[in-house]
Amino acid sequence: MKKICCVNDMPGVGKIALSAMIPILSAKGIDVASLPTALVSNTLDFGKFDILDTTDYMEKTVDIWHDLGFRFDCISTGFMVSPKQINIVERLINNQDTDNLLVVVDPIMGDEGKLYNGMTDNNVAIMRKLSSHADILIPNFTEACFLTNRFYSRDTLSQDEADKLIERVRQLGGKSVVITSTSVNGENCVIGYDHTKDENFKIGFELIDVRFPGTGDIFSAVLVSDVLNGESLYDATKHAMETVRIIIIDNLDKKEKFFGVDIERYISEGKL
Template identity: 45%
Template sequence: MTEQRHILLVNDLPGVGKVATAAMGPVLSHMGFSVASLPTALVSNTLDFGAFEILDTCEYMKKTAEVWKRLDFHFDAICIGFINSSEQIEIIRELIENQRETLRFVIADTIMADEGKLYNGMTGRNVESMREMIRDADVITPNLTEALLLAGEDPGQYDSLSHREIGCVMRKLRELGASSVILTSCHVPSEDRYFVYGYDAGSRSVFRVPYELKGTRCPGTGDIFSAVLTGGLINGKTLEDSTREAVRFMSGMFEYLGDREPGYMGFPIEAYLAELR
């Protein structure tokens, strides 16, 4: 019998809505992984509603990490999402260092912005925190708006860049200390097509995966993409193959959704898990 792999989700935990830990957990559990969580914040609901309450869990994170160290808990991968403060970064860094014996991947999704602007409740402080965090990750998965913010560029140009210019943004992220990079939500207006861009630090290869934009914006899409990508990597797939599988799954997910509008609740992921390979 194959030993079960253990994944730690370091992300916020919503009370209402299928985003962050609530979206990633079901995907990774369905793929056969043992999933643990270390909430960076308790959030009343998805931020899209406009009204929300956030409880910082920094002290809880610190004490939990200390307990886990004493109990000798180990993980094969750590997936990092929403970070609420720079203090949390130090807690996460120490946690990563304590896990080096078994840790295969650290994947960071720099959750803070989309469509040229920061999410509700996000500030420049979040950008700085994420800029620090990317140096500790093996793979980062920002969307193009987040990548521009991290690179110190104008996020308003997210919908107007060429292939060459997107490549320059990816290079700037590597100069900031990022290792492998996946850029999502990249629209190239000269072709009127969407792509996911990738740089694999291991093979030093660059790739891009085209996809069709279907339906309306759905909260939690990036979280589900990151979960499928992570599962592929831990199962031994290359970064490019894992990316292609994540794109395939997301495309099918939106086809399944059709004209139904998920609103601010996020995608009902449990209804589509059977399509995971």
């Protein structure tokens, strides 16, 4: 059984971050440990929220895990609140002492051309630093733009521009890249680069004009679990896209969208 450490925030209300990823990864046969970067009262979409910084807890926990000899096959990171947390994650990575460690970074900062509520330029700088450690970096288009300072105002890119964006993201230091919520020549798609094959890829999708918090976390959890279970990055990305598409369509009529989707139901039905 593969072991993963998920470094992300834990919400009190809402199926996002650790609340979304832990049940999905567990259902996929992955042994999950969690390192909360913050306790969040509820999803930020509500507009009113409180965030408890858990940096001190993280620092003590990583030291204890090192003393106890805990080791992981994968470290997956999401929401970060301070530069000090990056240093802690770097120490966690270095403590693994293995060449086979998979580091996956989801630089959670924003969407739809803007940063999320409470996010600042400091968060962007934090994510640039963390991205250099990624074996797989998974920004959405907005996050890729903030990371690279390019294409902020663009609704769609040419193929050449898309390739340049991938290259600029790779220059942050990561190996493979998956950029979601992109448009190339008017086609909605996910674009990426697989360093194991040294090739770019593009997978088109039909845009469903609705937003649910946590779909990015679902995408990441499915992708990571597939890669850990031996799938190629392309196949894992395609499966994650299809999973999110099915869930969004199934929840179009849900009124309370800010809570996210009922992940446990999809697990029990064999859809996750």
